Amino acid sequence: MTEKQPLRSRLVEELTADVTVGVVAAIGAVVVAAIYYWLGVSFVGSFLAMITIGVELPHAYDRHWPITYASRPAVVWTVAATLVTAGVFLGVYQLAALLGSGMTVPITAFFVTALLQYVMAMVFGRAYRQG
Secondary structure, eight states, rough: OOOOOHHHHHHHOOOOTHHHHHHHHHHHHHHHHHHHHHHOOHHHHHHHHHHHHIHHHHHHHHHSSOOOHHHHHHHHHHHHHHHHHHHHHHHHHHHHHHOTTHHHHHHHHHHHHHHHHHHHHHHHHHHHHHH
8 A cells, every 4th residue: 555645745745846937937927918918918818818828837837848947947948938928829819810809819819829838848748758
């Protein structure tokens, strides 16, 4: 029989495992959302961009990224991933705005960007494990 860790130990381990990525992503998410709103992106679009960066990005890192980085490399990875995600989101948002209107624009940008985050993390993970 295997011995289970106490709940407290598991909780502390889970909450502190990738805290650097989570904190930097949260800060980046707020900054990006403010910039988007200032640029004229709708409130819903700015909010969904914030969720994409602040929630989905750390989740993709935690679940699918094959490498766990130390503090400084984790900050660099998170800033780079935030910039890429922000660019993809804005690009998809603008493309969706040309093709549609209303709530479909930010929702499309959110789902396409989140899907691309996970696909890229899984593709990189597979390539990393194979080579």
